[in-house]
Amino acid sequence: MRDKQFGFRPRHRTSLQLACLFERITRNSGEKRLTGAVFLDVAKAFGTVWIDGLLYKLTLLNFPSYIADTISSYLQGRTFEASFQTATLSRRGMRAGVTQGGLLSPVLFGMYVDMSSPSHHVEFALYADDTAIIATSRKPTLLVSYLES
Numbered sequence: 517m518r519d520k521q522f523g524f525r526p527r528h529r530t531s532l533q534l535a536c537l538f539e540r541i542t543r544n545s546g547e548k549r550l551t552g553a554v555f556l557d558v559a560k561a562f563g564t565v566w567i568d569g570l571l572y573k574l575t576l577l578n579f580p581s582y583i584a585d586t587i588s589s590y591l592q593g594r595t596f597e598a599s600f601q602t603a604t605l606s607r608r609g610m611r612a613g614v615t616q617g618g619l620l621s622p623v624l625f626g627m628y629v630d631m632s633s634p635s636h637h638v639e640f641a642l643y644a645d646d647t648a649i650i651a652t653s654r655k656p657t658l659l660v661s662y663l664e665s
Contacts, residue, residue: 533641537650540639549652552659556647562625563613567591570614570628577627590620637662 537553544551570591574584594610614621614628626642637658641648651662 533643537641537648540650540652544652549654550656550659552651552653552663554649554663556649558647561629562616562621565614565625565628566612570624573627587620587624591624635662635665638665 541551571584571588574587579587591614595607596610597607598605614624637651637653639650641650649663651659653659653662
């Protein structure tokens with residue numbers, strides 16, 4: 517799991533991540549640099565993970581087959597059913613998603629989205645499926661360009 521991923525790791529609380537962001541803004545201000553950020557909250561993100569695509573990424577990342585097979589068995593063949601009062605829908609297969617709250621889910625989601633920093637001016641702050649994209653520049657036009665890229 518990335519060092520910038522907070523919320524699922526020891527000594528990586530949200531408040532620490534906010535303190536790091538505050539420190540960065542303060543330091544940049546002292547150096548006459550601008551700081552801009554875009555905050556993303558991807559609704560239902562864990563439920564939209566394309567399972568076959570994620571398993572393919574595991575092969576691209578050269579995961580040992582026994583780990584890929586274990587993750588595959590964890591993700592594939594899951595079912596759900598819904599009920600309301602006395603009515604129950606038939607059981608259906610799940611074609612996408614990693615379980616929200618599952619131990620492996622944050623790691624699998626992180627591998628699936630694979631957000632790489634486009635330049636040394638841009639940094640990510642991650643918390644589960646929430647992401648902050650933070651950029652620094654002396655010029656407002658460059659700052660916007662960094663955030664857009």
